[in-house]
Amino acid sequence: MIRYAARRSGLAVLVALGVVVLTFLLARAVPSDPAGVWAGPRASAAERARVRVELGLDRPVTAQIASYVTGVLRGDWGLSVRTHRPVLADLLALLPGTLQMVLAGLAVGLAVGVPAGLVAARWYGRAPDTLVRSGALLSASIPTFWLALLLQTLFASRLGLLPIAGSGDRQVLAAHPVTTVTGLPLLDAVLTGNGAAAADLFDHLLLPALVVASYPAAVVARLVRASLLDAAGEPHIQMARSLGFPERAVLGRFALRLTWNPVLQLNALIFGYALVNTFLVEEVFDYPGLGRYAAEAVRSLDVPAVVGVTLLVALLYLAANLAVDLAQAALDPRIGLR
Incomplete structure (x- = not known):
């Protein structure tokens, strides 16, 4: 079982690395100007050139890929050219x-x-x-x-x-703030006994769910x-x-x-x-x-954000597949012997 889990985890890491590289290349193939989006529509050519250097867009593609992969491993997923915030911070705030x-x-x-x-x-x-x-x-x-x-x-x-x-209703959530426990707002409201917030969050979640x-x-x-x-x-x-x-x-x-x-x-x-x-x-x-x-x-041609969302979805999907594989191996020991 341990060897099976290690083998599946290693395969998931290789697939994730391939997703990072492929997504980066596809995003760079899109005809866009991230430097222009970052600098703004009224920026001069000199300002856009300066931004290209700051964002590393003037470097060869191989160097950009290596830098991006290294950054991802460090937790640096780049900066959003639309929000000017770290992409990973934006994603973690919206993921719950x-x-x-x-x-x-x-x-x-x-x-x-x-x-x-x-x-x-x-x-x-x-x-x-x-x-x-x-x-x-x-x-x-x-x-x-x-x-x-x-x-x-x-x-x-x-x-x-x-x-x-x-x-959620802003007034209800402001009057009954939810204490973070798991990161999932509705579950946190239930676990902390916040009935008013739980009811409001449930009402807003029901139709989308x-x-x-x-x-x-x-x-x-x-x-x-x-x-x-x-x-x-x-x-x-x-x-x-x-x-x-x-x-x-x-x-x-x-x-x-x-x-x-x-x-x-x-x-x-x-x-x-x-x-x-x-x-x-x-x-x-x-x-x-x-x-x-x-x-x-x-819509705003925010390449780092698009790459970040794609990478996060791929990682979550890989994690779900890995969890299912391990659960199946636990239910059926024969799977772990393959």
């Missing part, structure tokens, strides 16, 4: 909001998808199965921005039940259904049926255990998809996070 939305969406997706897949497998070929499959197809196919606008129109504009945008959860719920439901139907022919499942166990117990107690490894593996892919998918969601809901930061960076 995005991570909170992604984790909430995944939690809702699992909470809906696993029972739905179980119901579909239990009543295979009947009305509940058809309903789950149709709902999963619709949930996976509906465009993210359209679903976000639909939920905004229904629950915020028409019914007035939930906020239409933002991550439901939008993020739509695709994971559909994929998990279909995977659980397929895995349970495949497991129905396993000898120990047939043995459980022959011993008189009810079908609910056969699926829930025996067959469902065989689905956890595939579901864990799928969660890493879903995490990466949900993390990128939040960029559109944050734009629609005016939710402060990495998505809005990335969109503004692209």
Whole structure:
């Protein structure tokens, strides 16, 4: 198990290094003038030339890559040409909001998808199965921005039940400040017993989390259904049926255990998809996070910020894959022997 973990960790480091280099090269290939953005639209040619020297843009590309990789290892991800702040500081300030939305969406997706897949497998070929499959197809196919606008129109504009945008009411959060424990605002409010802030943060998070959860719920439901139907022919499942166990117990107690490894593996892919998918969601809901930061960076040709967001998303995805690999190895010791 230790050798397997070390091997997977080493591979993740190599992939991360490749992501850094590739992202840097792609960003430099974009026709833009970071020095001009940094200096401002009214800067003279001499000022832009001075900024190019200060930012190291006058050096060869290989030297820039080496300097950037060394800086990343030191925690220096460069300066944003739009905010004039360290990119890593900007990302760390915005990451909790995005991570909170992604984790909430995944939690809702699992909470809906696993029972739905179980119901579909239990009543295979009947009305509940058809309903789950149709709902999963619709949930996976509906465009993210359209679903976000639909939920905004229904629950915020028409019914007035939930906020239409933002991550929290400034007046509520000013009167009931959240003490940082984990870095996730809603979880911190719950852990510290800050009921007013928790309720407000939950109201603002609910609609974005439901939008993020739509695709994971559909994929998990279909995977659980397929895995349970495949497991129905396993000898120990047939043995459980022959011993008189009810079908609910056969699926829930025996067959469902065989689905956890595939579901864990799928969660890493879903995490990466949900993390990128939040960029559109944050734009629609005016939710402060990495998505809005990335969109503004692209609009202003802020190359260091674009590279930083891409690198952070890649690192989070690699970390999720590594965690899933280690969890699978813990559940199935045979994996660690490969």
